Amino acid sequence: MEAGHPPPTAGQFVVVGGGIAGVTCAEQLAIHFPSEDILLITASPVIKAVTNFKQVSKVLEEFDVEEQPSTLLENRFPNIKVIESGVKQLKSEEHCVLTEDGNQHLYKKLCLCAGAKPKLIREGNPYVLGIRDTDSAQEFQKQLTKAKRIMIIGNGGIALELVYEIEGCEVIWVIKDTAIGNTFFDAGAAEFLTSKLIAEKSEAKIAQKRTRYTTEGRKKEAQTKGNAGNIGSALGPDWHEGLNLKGTKEFSHKIHIETMCEVKKIYLQEEFRISKKKSLTFPRDHHNQSVTTDKEIWPVYVELTNGKIYGCNFIVSATGVTPNTGPFLCGNNFDVGEDGGLKVNDHMHTSLPDIYAAGDICTASWEPSPVWQQMRLWTQARQMGWYAAKCMAAASVGESVDMDFSFELFAHVTKFFNYKVVLLGKYNAQGLGSDHELILRCTKGQEYIKAVLQNGRMMGAVLIGETDLEETFENLILNQMNLSAYGEDLLDPNIDIEDYFD
Numbered sequence: 319m320e321a322g323h324p325p326p327t328a329g330q331f332v333v334v335g336g337g338i339a340g341v342t343c344a345e346q347l348a349i350h351f352p353s354e355d356i357l358l359i360t361a362s363p364v365i366k367a368v369t370n371f372k373q374v375s376k377v378l379e380e381f382d383v384e385e386q387p388s389t390l391l392e393n394r395f396p397n398i399k400v401i402e403s404g405v406k407q408l409k410s411e412e413h414c415v416l417t418e419d420g421n422q423h424l425y426k427k428l429c430l431c432a433g434a435k436p437k438l439i440r441e442g443n444p445y446v447l448g449i450r451d452t453d454s455a456q457e458f459q460k461q462l463t464k465a466k467r468i469m470i471i472g473n474g475g476i477a478l479e480l481v482y483e484i485e486g487c488e489v490i491w492v493i494k495d496t497a498i499g500n501t502f503f504d505a506g507a508a509e510f511l512t513s514k515l516i517a518e519k520s521e522a523k524i525a526q527k528r529t530r531y532t533t534e535g536r537k538k539e540a541q542t543k544g545n546a547g548n549i550g551s552a553l554g555p556d557w558h559e560g561l562n563l564k565g566t567k568e569f570s571h572k573i574h575i576e577t578m579c580e581v582k583k584i585y586l587q588e589e590f591r592i593s594k595k596k597s598l599t600f601p602r603d604h605h606n607q608s609v610t611t612d613k614e615i616w617p618v619y620v621e622l623t624n625g626k627i628y629g630c631n632f633i634v635s636a637t638g639v640t641p642n643t644g645p646f647l648c649g650n651n652f653d654v655g656e657d658g659g660l661k662v663n664d665h666m667h668t669s670l671p672d673i674y675a676a677g678d679i680c681t682a683s684w685e686p687s688p689v690w691q692q693m694r695l696w697t698q699a700r701q702m703g704w705y706a707a708k709c710m711a712a713a714s715v716g717e718s719v720d721m722d723f724s725f726e727l728f729a730h731v732t733k734f735f736n737y738k739v740v741l742l743g744k745y746n747a748q749g750l751g752s753d754h755e756l757i758l759r760c761t762k763g764q765e766y767i768k769a770v771l772q773n774g775r776m777m778g779a780v781l782i783g784e785t786d787l788e789e790t791f792e793n794l795i796l797n798q799m800n801l802s803a804y805g806e807d808l809l810d811p812n813i814d815i816e817d818y819f820d
């Protein structure tokens with residue numbers, strides 16, 4: 319053992335990370351073993367608790383997330399002890415973790431749930447912001463209140479939410495693809511949503527989604543920012559509800575989309591002034607009107623791979639996440655996936671003895687069901703944390719456990735541009751090649767429904783709007799009924815498909 323450290327506590331169940339995955343895992347372990355102490359070690363002074371959990375259908379689930387002081391968790395589960403200190407080092411051979419407060423903790427079984435970090439287009443550039451936790455979201459808001467124009471890079475969940483929510487600030491949205499929202503939508507769904515984006519945004523306040531964060535937790539977080547370099551838990555749905563996402567201007571929405579390009583070079587103001595040869599591009603809105611004469615001097619200029627250059631106040635890099643596997647895991651020989659996550663098998667077990675992982679940090683490395691894929695989402699963090707606890711419990715008493723049902727079918731419910739969005743199975747025909755057919759139904763401004771079929775069987779679906787079809791489609795994907803005989807009738811609005819199949 320490390321010289322100078324207090325003697326380690328006895329081996330127990332230890333969970334690292336106070337996000338959805340870690341907290342769910344600790345809670346389940348506490349329920350399985352009421353007479354044992356469960357240690358939850360987290361770098362953030364608030365934890366994320368799942369509340370109001372509702373199983374909407376067999377696989378679809380909805381819940382709220384509350385950011386709470388860790389004492390609330392300890393009150394609910396007297397056998398959970400929370401340590402608010404980052405893990406400095408894992409010593410897997412010694413079954414021990416060292417924390418930044420100078421203590422060491424022996425584990426008999428450990429679950430790593432340390433989440434992920436934003437994957438930024440440029441590390442260390444003060445004008446490039448990522449959004450992950452409460453602190454980074456607040457920093458973004460602070461910068462936005464002084465901004466006239468910002469650039470958003472990326473085409474996934476965060477970018478989709480931001481372009482819809484930001485007001486009073488020009489947005490140059492830079493995407494690699496031809497259509498918006500590539501991580502969730504195909505071109506058809508993107509077109510359906512784009513029409514909403516360019517339509518004048520209603521003055522009415524957008525209906526709230528879910529999630530409330532307690533100010534209690536926030537206050538405490540502000541007071542205890544002692545864990546320099548450590549990240550807080552990821553935000554979740556409705557993270558922007560409490561933030562005033564308004565720039566300095568009076569207009570509502572001004573978005574210019576640059577498709578099929580990436581960032582080539584970022585110039586600071588001074589660098590740009592020196593390279594005078596470059597001429598500025600004036601951004602245009604959807605009517606091809608110049609939105610500015612651009613006499614402005616901007617703090618930062620961005621050259622895109624299509625040759626255009628835009629000045630802006632700052633850049634948001636909404637370009638995905640990287641699993642948070644270092645430096646506290648250095649020196650341990652984990653198998654990692656292509657995306658850098660800790661590989662876990664069908665029992666959430668990593669490649670090292672007695673170490674499990676769940677949530678954004680891990681890479682699912684089992685042979686998945688044909689209609690499931692990993693995405694770093696809230697629901698999967700909860701499901702993985704829950705299932706990891708079940709596997710840890712079973713292993714410690716020598717029992718076997720079957721794969722949890724939630725991994726049978728990918729199911730995600732969320733909101734984009736104020737539409738309810740349900741994604742099921744291979745919703746974008748991922749991995750199906752050209753051997754599939756799509757059946758579509760679209761009513762502009764109201765709903766967009768897409769069913770993905772292969773050999774007459776439904777493999778996935780996208781449901782945008784209040785379609786009420788999620789349960790029926792979920793069943794059709796799960797039971798793999800041959801739907802060839804129904805053809806296009808499957809989405810005929812005159813046929814009540816729910817009655818047909820339920």
Ligand SMILES: Cc1cc2nc3c(=O)[nH]c(=O)nc-3n(C[C@H](O)[C@H](O)[C@H](O)COP(=O)(O)OP(=O)(O)OC[C@H]3O[C@@H](n4cnc5c(N)ncnc54)[C@H](O)[C@@H]3O)c2cc1C
Pocket residue numbers: 334335336337338339340359360361362366403404405406431432433434449450451475476548549550551552553554555556557642646676677678679694695696697699732
């Ligand atoms: C802006 C934003 C919006 C999102 N919106 C949605 C959405 O609408 N729907 C959806 O499904 N998903 C959404 N997500 C994704 C979702 O939030 C994550 O997938 C999920 O929260 C991951 O949970 P986790 O527990 O694995 O990790 P995290 O929530 O990141 O938790 C990791 C925990 O580990 C702790 N930690 C890190 N390092 C250490 C260390 N060395 N020692 C101790 N503790 C450590 C952290 O402090 C934190 O408590 C969003 C993400 C972001 C950033």
Ligand SMILES: NC(=O)C1=CN([C@@H]2O[C@H](COP(=O)(O)OP(=O)(O)OC[C@H]3O[C@@H](n4cnc5c(N)ncnc54)[C@H](OP(=O)(O)O)[C@@H]3O)[C@@H](O)[C@H]2O)C=CC1
Pocket residue numbers: 439471472473474475476477479493494500501580581635636637638639693694695732733
């Ligand atoms: N409502 C919801 O469900 C929400 C979910 N989230 C989740 O939070 C996490 C973080 O969100 P986000 O950052 O948007 O991540 P996402 O993974 O959703 O999207 C990242 C986007 O950035 C693109 N990209 C990656 N690298 C570059 C680059 N160098 N230049 C330009 N574009 C690039 C990706 O394109 P490509 O795919 O081609 O690599 C993709 O379009 C994700 O796990 C996401 O699923 C976030 C907000 C809302």
